[in-house]
Amino acid sequence: MTLHLHDSAAGAVREFAPLVPGQVGIYVCGATPQGSPHLGHVRAQVAFDVLRRWLLRTGHQVTMVRNVTDVDDKILAKAAEAGVPWWAHAYRFEREFAAAYDALGVLPPTVEPRATGHVPEMVELIARLLERGHAYAAPDGSGDVYFDVRSWPSYGELTHQSLDDMEPAADADPRGKRDPRDFALWKGAKPSEPASASWDTPWGRGRPGWHLECSAMARRYLGPRFDVHGGGLDLRFPHHENEQAQSRAAGDGFANFWLHNHFVTMAGEKMSKSLGNVLGVPHLLREHRAVVLRYYLVSAHYRTALEHSATSLVEAEAAYSRLEGFVRRAAERLGEPATGAAPEQVPDAFAAAMDDDLATPAALAVLHEAVRAGNSALAAGEQEALRSAYRQVRAGLDVLGLDPFSEPWASQAQGSDTARAALDVLVRARLQDRATARAARDFATADAVRDALKDAGIVIEDTPTGARWSLEGEQ
RNA sequence: GGUGGAGUGGCCGAGAGGUUAGGCAGCGGCCUGCAAAGCCGUCCACACGGGUUCGAAUCCCGUCUCCACCUCCA
Numbered sequence: 001m002t003l004h005l006h007d008s009a010a011g012a013v014r015e016f017a018p019l020v021p022g023q024v025g026i027y028v029c030g031a032t033p034q035g036s037p038h039l040g041h042v043r044a045q046v047a048f049d050v051l052r053r054w055l056l057r058t059g060h061q062v063t064m065v066r067n068v069t070d071v072d073d074k075i076l077a078k079a080a081e082a083g084v085p086w087w088a089h090a091y092r093f094e095r096e097f098a099a100a101y102d103a104l105g106v107l108p109p110t111v112e113p114r115a116t117g118h119v120p121e122m123v124e125l126i127a128r129l130l131e132r133g134h135a136y137a138a139p140d141g142s143g144d145v146y147f148d149v150r151s152w153p154s155y156g157e158l159t160h161q162s163l164d165d166m167e168p169a170a171d172a173d174p175r176g177k178r179d180p181r182d183f184a185l186w187k188g189a190k191p192s193e194p195a196s197a198s199w200d201t202p203w204g205r206g207r208p209g210w211h212l213e214c215s216a217m218a219r220r221y222l223g224p225r226f227d228v229h230g231g232g233l234d235l236r237f238p239h240h241e242n243e244q245a246q247s248r249a250a251g252d253g254f255a256n257f258w259l260h261n262h263f264v265t266m267a268g269e270k271m272s273k274s275l276g277n278v279l280g281v282p283h284l285l286r287e288h289r290a291v292v293l294r295y296y297l298v299s300a301h302y303r304t305a306l307e308h309s310a311t312s313l314v315e316a317e318a319a320y321s322r323l324e325g326f327v328r329r330a331a332e333r334l335g336e337p338a339t340g341a342a343p344e345q346v347p348d349a350f351a352a353a354m355d356d357d358l359a360t361p362a363a364l365a366v367l368h369e370a371v372r373a374g375n376s377a378l379a380a381g382e383q384e385a386l387r388s389a390y391r392q393v394r395a396g397l398d399v400l401g402l403d404p405f406s407e408p409w410a411s412q413a414q415g416s417d418t419a420r421a422a423l424d425v426l427v428r429a430r431l432q433d434r435a436t437a438r439a440a441r442d443f444a445t446a447d448a449v450r451d452a453l454k455d456a457g458i459v460i461e462d463t464p465t466g467a468r469w470s471l472e473g474e475q
Numbered sequence: 476g477g478u479g480g481a482g483u484g485g486c487c488g489a490g491a492g493g494u495u496a497g498g499c500a501g502c503g504g505c506c507u508g509c510a511a512a513g514c515c516g517u518c519c520a521c522a523c524g525g526g527u528u529c530g531a532a533u534c535c536c537g538u539c540u541c542c543a544c545c546u547c548c549a
Binding site: 008011029030031032034037038039040041042043044045047072073074156159160161162164165166210231232233234235236237238239260261262263264265268269270271272273274296299300301303304305306307308309311312314315316317318319322325326329359361362364365366367368369372375376378379438441443446447450459460461462463468 | 476477478479480481486487488489490496497498499500506507508509510511512513514541542543544545546547548549
């Protein structure tokens, strides 16, 4: 089987084939840094990171473009509220988003372009649209330039809507639109807005409309036609619909596949600021390991809503610890180092699941089954079966970005090597005392050692090959 | 009004005509000096009402409920 992906435009799962064999261009909508990232934001990036990792593992070269929309209405509004320059506000949160993505093990994009750095590309795109008769400068002198939806018969094709059935946009300020559904390509500067938030164009000073930057930047880095455009389900309309309309109307083929991830929900409802049910990533990372957050996000299919409750992450911790614990115990038994590149050969069933529109829940089920077999092999002392399970599990986890021996998790788990080594000497001495006591059937002393270590956050497990220790919450 | 999606065991979450999804929690057992970890077993559900079928969570009809987008949104 080859990779099949659900294409929102087609409304169906299609066989995926790169436009250029072996090379895949992906554009993912990144942050509009107006505030802190929440779990939903990172869900999207983790989902497309898994796609990227699977493509890499199956021999593709991937160009991953993730934009930062660093100027928009909300950024200007929030910055004004906070009394800081809009660019300082945007950059502050851009860094928070980057930190959240890094923490969750999302591979850095190939390039991360900012809207503000691509005004010339936008101007060029607007010029093409004007030339082709799909855009017009507002006649009211506002400096706005609009996309003319009536001039583009396929408008609505991405979301399968017809213009006439859409609710007329309750736009507070139509500012000279021909049709209420026309959207701004360029927004003329307003006196109330900072001068630093506008750029010169042939149509006057102003700033980008919301959708324009993605079309301009996708073309700049991926060309007029590219493989995959991804983003959250809520971006389908109007954002993605408008991107596609303006790019195609300008003569670009644009995205071959549209992928949309579903939301993280709480009590069935989308996590969103307006509902006040957001879980901030920085906050969550104080309570849970990042790798557990990632496991949790990968445990549901990217196209279904992921319900979050108070126990979700506790359960994810238990589930991930089972996988991680096996990998560590197996490595110890096999004499494998706790670092280094993961094996590449994933189980066939795992590959089949991934090829089936990135069916991560099924893929994880394969790994859990391999862990069970591996644990049995561990107990039975079957080296070859153990080695096989170990390799399968690590290879699979690596595709999901969850291999405990790969970065960023490997170095996090180990802490400082020198401190760890020192601790190891001390703990081993205590374990030796315990072993002596146990041999003498002095269980009171033996248990006292274990309890003392436990109080210090060091967990002792007896195995057929002797006691092993680990730090709490790390397996 | 338009478009799309969902209701699965205590919880999360797959599946999409017959075969164990998987995980978490619970319970019983094995292992262990006791633990921990692990293994085995158990619980074994598909919103509701009809229908098709030898057989339906999966197909059809109807009903109810919920969610998302159409305004900013991952």
